Amino acid sequence: MTLVDRDFQGAAGDAGTKDLASVQDTAGAERPLIELRQVSKTFGTVKALQDLEVSIRPGELVTVVGPSGCGKSTLFNILAGLEEPDPGNILRLKGVSSAASDLLGKVSFMPQRDLLLPWRNVIDNAILALEIEGMPRAEARKLAMDMLPEFGLAGFEAQYPNQLSGGMRQRVALMRTFLFKRDLMLLDEPFGALDALTRTMMQRWLLDVWQKHKRTVLFITHDVDEAIFLGDRVLVMTARPGRIKLEQVVELPRPRKANIVTSLEFISLKKTLLEAIEEESMKSFQVAGH
Amino acid sequence: MTLVDRDFQGAAGDAGTKDLASVQDTAGAERPLIELRQVSKTFGTVKALQDLEVSIRPGELVTVVGPSGCGKSTLFNILAGLEEPDPGNILRLKGVSSAASDLLGKVSFMPQRDLLLPWRNVIDNAILALEIEGMPRAEARKLAMDMLPEFGLAGFEAQYPNQLSGGMRQRVALMRTFLFKRDLMLLDEPFGALDALTRTMMQRWLLDVWQKHKRTVLFITHDVDEAIFLGDRVLVMTARPGRIKLEQVVELPRPRKANIVTSLEFISLKKTLLEAIEEESMKSFQVAGH
Amino acid sequence: MSGTATLAANLPVVSTGRIGVVLRPVLWLLLALVVVEAVVVVFGIRTYYLPRPSVIASTIMATPGAYLAGLWRTFLETALGFVAGSMFGVVMAVVFHRWQTLRELFFPLFIVSQTIPVIAFGAVVVLWFGNTLFAKAVISFYISFLPVTVNTMLGFSAVDPRQVQLMRSFGASDAQILRRLYLPAALPQLFVALKLASSLALVGAIVGEWFGDTTGLGVLLLQAMYNENVAGIWATIVVSACLGMGLYGAVSYAERRIVFWGGEQ
Amino acid sequence: MSASVSSDSLRQFSRGIAGALLVAAVWELCARGLDLPAYVLPSVSSILAGLASDAGSLLAAARFTAAESFTGYAIGCLAGMTAAVLVTMIPSARSVVVPLATAINSVPVVAYSPLVLLWFGIGMASKIVMVAIAVSFTIFLSTIAGLDRVDRKSVDLIRSFGADRFTVLWRLRLPTALPLVIAGMRVSTVRSVIVAIVTEMLGAYGGLGWVIYQAVLQVDFVKVWAAIIVASAISLAFFGAISFVERRYVFWR
Amino acid sequence: QDLVNASLRLKWLTQAQFAGFYVALEKGYYKEEGINLTINPGGPNLLTENLVATGADTFGLSGGTDSVFAARDKGLPIVCIGVAHQVTPFVFVSHKDGAVQSVADFKGKTATTWFTGANHVLSAMLSKAGTSPSDVDIQPQQVSVTPFVDKQVDIVTATRYNELYVINERVGKDNLNLFVPEDSGVSFPRDTLIVSEQTATEKPELVTKFLRASVKGWKEAFANEAEAIDIIMKISPTLNRAQQEFMLKEVKTLMTAGKASTDGLFSIDKDAVGSANKLLAEYGVISKPVDLDAAFNASFIESIPAEERRL
Numbered sequence A, B: 001m002t003l004v005d006r007d008f009q010g011a012a013g014d015a016g017t018k019d020l021a022s023v024q025d026t027a028g029a030e031r032p033l034i035e036l037r038q039v040s041k042t043f044g045t046v047k048a049l050q051d052l053e054v055s056i057r058p059g060e061l062v063t064v065v066g067p068s069g070c071g072k073s074t075l076f077n078i079l080a081g082l083e084e085p086d087p088g089n090i091l092r093l094k095g096v097s098s099a100a101s102d103l104l105g106k107v108s109f110m111p112q113r114d115l116l117l118p119w120r121n122v123i124d125n126a127i128l129a130l131e132i133e134g135m136p137r138a139e140a141r142k143l144a145m146d147m148l149p150e151f152g153l154a155g156f157e158a159q160y161p162n163q164l165s166g167g168m169r170q171r172v173a174l175m176r177t178f179l180f181k182r183d184l185m186l187l188d189e190p191f192g193a194l195d196a197l198t199r200t201m202m203q204r205w206l207l208d209v210w211q212k213h214k215r216t217v218l219f220i221t222h223d224v225d226e227a228i229f230l231g232d233r234v235l236v237m238t239a240r241p242g243r244i245k246l247e248q249v250v251e252l253p254r255p256r257k258a259n260i261v262t263s264l265e266f267i268s269l270k271k272t273l274l275e276a277i278e279e280e281s282m283k284s285f286q287v288a289g290h
Numbered sequence C: 001m002s003g004t005a006t007l008a009a010n011l012p013v014v015s016t017g018r019i020g021v022v023l024r025p026v027l028w029l030l031l032a033l034v035v036v037e038a039v040v041v042v043f044g045i046r047t048y049y050l051p052r053p054s055v056i057a058s059t060i061m062a063t064p065g066a067y068l069a070g071l072w073r074t075f076l077e078t079a080l081g082f083v084a085g086s087m088f089g090v091v092m093a094v095v096f097h098r099w100q101t102l103r104e105l106f107f108p109l110f111i112v113s114q115t116i117p118v119i120a121f122g123a124v125v126v127l128w129f130g131n132t133l134f135a136k137a138v139i140s141f142y143i144s145f146l147p148v149t150v151n152t153m154l155g156f157s158a159v160d161p162r163q164v165q166l167m168r169s170f171g172a173s174d175a176q177i178l179r180r181l182y183l184p185a186a187l188p189q190l191f192v193a194l195k196l197a198s199s200l201a202l203v204g205a206i207v208g209e210w211f212g213d214t215t216g217l218g219v220l221l222l223q224a225m226y227n228e229n230v231a232g233i234w235a236t237i238v239v240s241a242c243l244g245m246g247l248y249g250a251v252s253y254a255e256r257r258i259v260f261w262g263g264e265q
Numbered sequence D: 001m002s003a004s005v006s007s008d009s010l011r012q013f014s015r016g017i018a019g020a021l022l023v024a025a026v027w028e029l030c031a032r033g034l035d036l037p038a039y040v041l042p043s044v045s046s047i048l049a050g051l052a053s054d055a056g057s058l059l060a061a062a063r064f065t066a067a068e069s070f071t072g073y074a075i076g077c078l079a080g081m082t083a084a085v086l087v088t089m090i091p092s093a094r095s096v097v098v099p100l101a102t103a104i105n106s107v108p109v110v111a112y113s114p115l116v117l118l119w120f121g122i123g124m125a126s127k128i129v130m131v132a133i134a135v136s137f138t139i140f141l142s143t144i145a146g147l148d149r150v151d152r153k154s155v156d157l158i159r160s161f162g163a164d165r166f167t168v169l170w171r172l173r174l175p176t177a178l179p180l181v182i183a184g185m186r187v188s189t190v191r192s193v194i195v196a197i198v199t200e201m202l203g204a205y206g207g208l209g210w211v212i213y214q215a216v217l218q219v220d221f222v223k224v225w226a227a228i229i230v231a232s233a234i235s236l237a238f239f240g241a242i243s244f245v246e247r248r249y250v251f252w253r
Numbered sequence E: 001q002d003l004v005n006a007s008l009r010l011k012w013l014t015q016a017q018f019a020g021f022y023v024a025l026e027k028g029y030y031k032e033e034g035i036n037l038t039i040n041p042g043g044p045n046l047l048t049e050n051l052v053a054t055g056a057d058t059f060g061l062s063g064g065t066d067s068v069f070a071a072r073d074k075g076l077p078i079v080c081i082g083v084a085h086q087v088t089p090f091v092f093v094s095h096k097d098g099a100v101q102s103v104a105d106f107k108g109k110t111a112t113t114w115f116t117g118a119n120h121v122l123s124a125m126l127s128k129a130g131t132s133p134s135d136v137d138i139q140p141q142q143v144s145v146t147p148f149v150d151k152q153v154d155i156v157t158a159t160r161y162n163e164l165y166v167i168n169e170r171v172g173k174d175n176l177n178l179f180v181p182e183d184s185g186v187s188f189p190r191d192t193l194i195v196s197e198q199t200a201t202e203k204p205e206l207v208t209k210f211l212r213a214s215v216k217g218w219k220e221a222f223a224n225e226a227e228a229i230d231i232i233m234k235i236s237p238t239l240n241r242a243q244q245e246f247m248l249k250e251v252k253t254l255m256t257a258g259k260a261s262t263d264g265l266f267s268i269d270k271d272a273v274g275s276a277n278k279l280l281a282e283y284g285v286i287s288k289p290v291d292l293d294a295a296f297n298a299s300f301i302e303s304i305p306a307e308e309r310r311l
């Protein structure tokens, strides 16, 4: 197993980003939107992240895979400004050095579970972030109403979360994240709780929406197919303490069709990634006596 | 989309079952262990199953995929004797016509979630079925203790479910199912709640255990990779009302290695199945306005 | 998923703060008592409004036997009523769970029964059961069984139907399913009710003693009240508080021991 | 679906009534058949007759008791919730206040009643104080439990939207606590009426407890039972009202 | 020796007000008469008449003539077999330095009293003084006498043996005016011994034996007060000894007043009882005057010679 060069700047430069939104963004094309260097995080005696280095350019969709407990959510919490990394780190947003807490309210974040508020209906859940920002409720609702059809939720605005299927709940949560318009979107296993078929549908739909809205996205998943299907780049993390083990540029053309998963390029990417992941998984997966 | 001939007897005859346990079972090799014909099930106004035809030979591992709500769990409930199908059905166990309720206690059944009892430790959860059968506790525990290492649970016998990881919980549930020794084992999405990496590990492990214990298994899953990787045959069900849409024999050699998923035969099987499933998924998956 | 990592995270940690958890409130309480003592003395508050904590203590110490005897008697009544009420409550929950018709016919009346102030018909209880410890226990019983029934039923209804199906697929009988599934599954909810029921049973015993008795905390309370013996009232409150907290603590302790897996499934 | 729900609740309702009638009939039969005198157990019919003939005074007493319990209940709920919110906002106070409140809550309320009567007299004030004490600890503890139920992940999410502590409290913690708070409020309804009545029996200027006390001494057991029925009706109505509010506003569970 | 089981239900908790019965029990006087007696204390929500009528208790020391009349009026089959307090045991109290110096001064003032009979005594006293009861603000009296001590009310009701002690302690014996019902010509004997009609007819000798033992107990209690108080204090150690000594002295006065001074303890003064009967009927507490001879049976107590009952 080889550790690739971790200079993403360079590596990303080679990536096939022909039809990416960021290309239109002439000024910031080469400057990373966000850059982490030497980021570690310790919880008591548990080292969750160690010397992590990540850098994401505007408009990219980067997927992250790694074994359970390797620190993916911790990374997201840092990027969302919810958790401060250990001292000695470098964290740059649009080239400006910042503390993690400065990021609070600056990235839009979708955690592992949908976390919809059961007492709010679809539309009011979607506008939660806008309301907290201080936007008048009526205005926020109007904005969200216009977005409903695109998220496959037209006609469902007055439903409450307990009346929705798992897939629909995820779409409401995604809509809430999209409505909170920020340069960087963090999606932590948004489809982890869905069954495989529903998940496939959601992936295709997400690609559509992403290409229309041109956001920079960091996307955590456990599913290698999903990571390849969606990503411009796939980052494989090591078992705890989490570092980047492998960075794989995905050169599959966009827009991607569903049947791309049986294409040869896809399969060969999958092979490479599976090998890297398998090694890490074995480290953390303990089958005693087996 | 073609509907295949539903004479499983014939179709199964061609299946590559070289190293299957059933071959050794000289008497029952050709007689199906269980056979369902014209099985329908209606809940009030909901038609869950319609004229379902399934037949499973001893020693086979048959996987079932189908969209959510197509009636897979209903099928299992009938086979477990928990639910009576609509009148007019034919249900034969080892060639003997039976009512569904006759099957109660005759098949070992693992429902969709692990359903471990939180107040029982690993060993006592595993022996639950034996205890209900009336086996003395000490004897049942002894039996289960011997099985622990094989299920990767050695040393964990005194742990309680809330102290176990998701993968371990599933293994305890599987062990409970294995200990309840019956001719037919029904596994309803046993790995559905696990993350993709853990799931891969569990699949490989299950194949090992299955080959050692030589049980007949019917296995529900949402994951096409899983269905192909595990099964001798894959049954694809239609959207509600559930019927068999496609029956695909999997001729991949056994024992199967993890990297088989990137083999060409695997990919081509996946292509065929995905097409069939996609059609059905689209029927039940509603993305309004999309 | 790493088994060992999850294990470490979930293993019951022997809390070093345990002693602190008990000690801290005790220290605060002592401090509060000192402050009250000082305030009463400095501002010259009349005993009638608030006796000095030291006066309350010396009131108890003047006749410790009387307070101990009252405590013991009330404890017996409470314990008897509480145990009987809890058992009856669970049995009724099983009956109501098993027979829907009975539930629909009589469960509303169970609720109604609790809206009747027991003090209004305590005399009838004395009429029927005489001036015995048993009569007070009956009153305790009466006001403590309903929460147990309600919560046990709640616990039953939270049982996953798939779990029941699983048991049935093993060929389990109704009795086996009740014993091995429903009853243990209802334990967390049951204990929530038991904690409430223990307090209620104590109220029942004290009120029960207002219907003619020679010993007991309720008697001490009445006597002190009608003789305007404020220090005596306080002394009895303190002893009742100890009994109430003791009962609650005992049930909580049993809960921690028995429902070790926690309420969440 | 909705049709079957309403036919379900119709059956439940009619069965509930049937059960009540059954018990009333058995009671009536016992009272008449065994020729029980009123001072042992008055018949249902005589209680109903008593209810009708004393309607005026019972209604006045009911109003008195209802006023005491509602006022005490409202004060208790407000105090309990406010204290709970304050305690969650000041974490250092928690480790002292919560164990203390749990301890005090396990002390029987009736133990305080003599003191409260001595301090606040036998007017309404003492009943209101008793009810408020009884209610506030229950509400305090259930509110604390409710506020604690909030998922850390949800707090993180809403913080990532830039919410401050008060926004988290208002938009997340309080609504999350609502189901438990209302459940506590529902249980407290019956308790508040009973506490008011028990306190009245130890001394009052009016109210159902006072009527019962007087009626016992005047050997009027029909009146005692009539007052009990009125008390029960108030409790049930109060309980029903809060249950209705609960179903209405905690629709998501 | 064959002992007959029987119980005595008191009107209140154990205190010196009932000392004689406890002394008799302690000294074995009931056993000497062949009775195995249990003494059951009362409580605020218990009606002794009810418990005796239903047979739950054999004997009762009930509230007084008022409660006996009310019970008879409601058809409870009880009979009074002796009256303990020969005169009204309560008095009305005002502050010496206050505006109320005579019963006539009650007009326009605030008085508190118990609405269990004492209120009618007050009304009768007012009527005899020419004041309409509606001109006095009469309120239910609470457990505590503090409102009177704090001068929030002008007149308070007190039993001579209990509340009066507390008022004396807190205000000072010399700072009080006492208004005695008998001075206004109103009498209301209380603390009545009762049995059920059934016991009265079926076991007259049991009743007589009980009375004999009780009388003996009371005489012993009055003769040896310290020992009587010891017995009470042993049962209820939290009581205030000084208060109990005061109580026993006052009770002695009440029990030996009027007819009892000549005929002995537990005498039934038909005149006093009759006036109370009229009073209650007048105020509508009972629907019509009760048949006195059926309600009060003096034959049991009178079967014990007066000299044996006199102190």
Ligand SMILES: Nc1ncnc2c1ncn2[C@@H]1O[C@H](COP(=O)(O)OP(=O)(O)OP(=O)(O)O)[C@@H](O)[C@H]1O
Pocket (backbone or CB within 6 Å): A043, A044, A046, A047, A048, A066, A067, A068, A069, A070, A071, A072, A073, A074, A075, A112, A240, C005, C009
């Ligand atoms: N607040 C915390 N306190 C202590 N340990 C923590 C905390 N948060 C996370 N950890 C530990 O840090 C490690 C990384 O956790 P993290 O949640 O980031 O993993 P993950 O990669 O997101 O896992 P998963 O795939 O299961 O979501 C884990 O071992 C976890 O137990």
Ligand SMILES: Nc1ncnc2c1ncn2[C@@H]1O[C@H](COP(=O)(O)OP(=O)(O)OP(=O)(O)O)[C@@H](O)[C@H]1O
Pocket (backbone or CB within 6 Å): B043, B044, B046, B047, B048, B066, B067, B068, B069, B070, B071, B072, B073, B074, B075, B240
């Ligand atoms: N007891 C029941 N009463 C009424 N409808 C039922 C019942 N059980 C199942 N159904 C309905 O029958 C259909 C098939 O359900 P089933 O649970 O068998 O689906 P499934 O294929 O197992 O779905 P999933 O993949 O989500 O587990 C669904 O529409 C379901 O709503």
Ligand SMILES: Cc1ncc(C[n+]2csc(CCO)c2C)c(N)n1
Pocket (backbone or CB within 6 Å): C226, E012, E044, E114, E115, E116, E117, E118, E159, E162
């Ligand atoms: C007529 C009369 N009515 C009520 C009371 C009030 N009360 C009820 S029980 C009790 C204790 C008696 O020692 C007291 C004070 C009374 N005293 N006398």
Ligand SMILES: [Mg+2]
Pocket (backbone or CB within 6 Å): A072, A073, A074, A112, A188
């Ligand atoms: Mg995570």
Ligand SMILES: [Mg+2]
Pocket (backbone or CB within 6 Å): B072, B073, B074, B112, B188
């Ligand atoms: Mg299913």
